Amino acid sequence: MSQNPTACLLVIGNEVLSGRTQDANIKFIAVGLGEIGIPLREVRVIPDIPETIIATVNEARAKFDHVFTTGGIGPTHDDITSECVAAAFGVPWEPHPEAWARLDARYAPGEFNAARQRMATMPRGATLIDNEISTAPGFTIGNVHVMAGVPRIMQAMFRNLAPTLTGGPPIRMGAVHAKGLAEGRIADGLAAIQSRFPALDIGSYPYYRPDANGVALIAKGNDPDAIAAACAEITTLIASCGATPIQGEPLA
Amino acid sequence: MSQNPTACLLVIGNEVLSGRTQDANIKFIAVGLGEIGIPLREVRVIPDIPETIIATVNEARAKFDHVFTTGGIGPTHDDITSECVAAAFGVPWEPHPEAWARLDARYAPGEFNAARQRMATMPRGATLIDNEISTAPGFTIGNVHVMAGVPRIMQAMFRNLAPTLTGGPPIRMGAVHAKGLAEGRIADGLAAIQSRFPALDIGSYPYYRPDANGVALIAKGNDPDAIAAACAEITTLIASCGATPIQGEPLA
Numbered sequence: 447m448s449q450n451p452t453a454c455l456l457v458i459g460n461e462v463l464s465g466r467t468q469d470a471n472i473k474f475i476a477v478g479l480g481e482i483g484i485p486l487r488e489v490r491v492i493p494d495i496p497e498t499i500i501a502t503v504n505e506a507r508a509k510f511d512h513v514f515t516t517g518g519i520g521p522t523h524d525d526i527t528s529e530c531v532a533a534a535f536g537v538p539w540e541p542h543p544e545a546w547a548r549l550d551a552r553y554a555p556g557e558f559n560a561a562r563q564r565m566a567t568m569p570r571g572a573t574l575i576d577n578e579i580s581t582a583p584g585f586t587i588g589n590v591h592v593m594a595g596v597p598r599i600m601q602a603m604f605r606n607l608a609p610t611l612t613g614g615p616p617i618r619m620g621a622v623h624a625k626g627l628a629e630g631r632i633a634d635g636l637a638a639i640q641s642r643f644p645a646l647d648i649g650s651y652p653y654y655r656p657d658a659n660g661v662a663l664i665a666k667g668n669d670p671d672a673i674a675a676a677c678a679e680i681t682t683l684i685a686s687c688g689a690t691p692i693q694g695e696p697l698a
Numbered sequence: 699m700s701q702n703p704t705a706c707l708l709v710i711g712n713e714v715l716s717g718r719t720q721d722a723n724i725k726f727i728a729v730g731l732g733e734i735g736i737p738l739r740e741v742r743v744i745p746d747i748p749e750t751i752i753a754t755v756n757e758a759r760a761k762f763d764h765v766f767t768t769g770g771i772g773p774t775h776d777d778i779t780s781e782c783v784a785a786a787f788g789v790p791w792e793p794h795p796e797a798w799a800r801l802d803a804r805y806a807p808g809e810f811n812a813a814r815q816r817m818a819t820m821p822r823g824a825t826l827i828d829n830e831i832s833t834a835p836g837f838t839i840g841n842v843h844v845m846a847g848v849p850r851i852m853q854a855m856f857r858n859l860a861p862t863l864t865g866g867p868p869i870r871m872g873a874v875h876a877k878g879l880a881e882g883r884i885a886d887g888l889a890a891i892q893s894r895f896p897a898l899d900i901g902s903y904p905y906y907r908p909d910a911n912g913v914a915l916i917a918k919g920n921d922p923d924a925i926a927a928a929c930a931e932i933t934t935l936i937a938s939c940g941a942t943p944i945q946g947e948p949l950a
Contacts, residue, residue, distance in 0.1 A: 478717075485716070487745060522902035523892050647712055649713060652848060
């Protein structure tokens with residue numbers, strides 16, 4: 447996967463750090479980025495503190511090909527992502543004419559108040575990410591893509607943004623699992639398979655489900671033939687331990 | 699909350715970054731740390747890459763009072779957290795006699811193989827975190843607490859670890875919500891309340907539920923009286939907009 451551009455996700459907001467909110471965005475974005483060949487390499491969950499947001503955006507955009515942010519672009523005092531991204535880029539934070547026009551049209555006369563005008567205020571040079579759910583757009587500046595935190599709105603923005611990005615080959619995944627098998631019994635054999643397929647990431651994930659315990663073995667990479675070959679070797683390894691290999695993921 | 703020690707969580711493992719696995723640990727740890735007065739200030743999800751783990755552990759342990767890690771302490775080739783933490787601290791990674799004895803006693807003769815012995819190999823100076831679910835212990839070295847990634851095992855470890863940590867006053871939370879209210883209508887009033895209660899974090903979280911949309915207003919901090927006073931002002935603010943304030947969080 448070395449030919450793939452890389453991504454970092456910044457989840458901005460105190461609500462995940464306090465445990466009030468169960469994050470629902472990481473998995474969606476991770477899967478979506480895998481499909482367009484821009485694998486997610488790091489996630490950071492950070493609080494609504496300007497210095498932290500500015501420093502993290504600048505660190506991430508220097509290190510990864512793409513940075514995605516969720517959260518902090520609403521109308522309230524704790525929504526500070528947009529102005530912090532402007533500060534990170536060292537550009538003015540100013541009304542975006544197209545965003546302004548969309549929001550002005552959405553609200554009844556007199557309702558497009560100062561707080562809501564913040565949602566149409568963006569770093570200079572931002573291009574909009576459409577939001578057909580609640581109008582207020584996200585935006586892209588440089589390699590940073592700023593999206594809402596509410597999952598339904600974020601998902602709409604991501605679907606609109608993804609086709610505009612140039613990814614590498616999609617990340618594919620093969621899976622074999624075995625109920626009742628302890629991963630300690632196949633560890634040596636699995637390490638040998640990993641060493642024979644250095645271009646793949648081979649992972650071992652024990653599961654503890656109401657119906658059964660077991661282990662899921664995952665082979666991930668760009669090359670479907672290599673994934674198939676590795677899964678065949680994993681299948682043989684599981685059988686050699688007297689367990690029954692099952693193709694695919696264990697059911698949740 | 700400035701008198702509280704701080705925490706960072708490192709979620710180590712490719713499975714969350716690929717989207718294969720929905721993280722189930724962040725929220726549990728965030729809530730548990732809030733209860734013992736060690737608020738979670740940052741989460742990083744990072745891959746199973748030694749240089750990344752080592753650098754991130756060293757950055758986090760210098761910046762936060764406590765660092766918690768989940769994942770990567772099993773027996774397979776992709777379980778490299780323990781040896782990376784040893785490298786981060788610059789200490790040998792060697793058999794831990796007590797961990798070794800526990801695991802040796804758990805397995806049938808001949809089954810405590812080389813892969814499983816890795817689970818009893820730890821940074822020199824580590825103290826054990828008990829694991830009554832599957833025996834293999836986590837450990838603490840310095841201000842870094844290394845736990846399993848499987849939620850049920852992590853939770854057992856966290857419950858054993860938490861009473862040994864010295865926290866600050868617990869982080870308390872008050873909530874008021876209003877169905878059908880758009881946050882853009884109360885943003886100015888809410889900012890004014892935040893400015894009157896600078897020691898609290900006041901957050902505004904719109905929700906989109908099958909039964910109703912609305913906004914949840916959260917006041918968080920150490921001082922129960924300040925939280926109650928802020929919630930009373932929020933209640934008045936909501937009512938002044940013609941909406942009905944409801945004490946507590948909206949039902950999930």
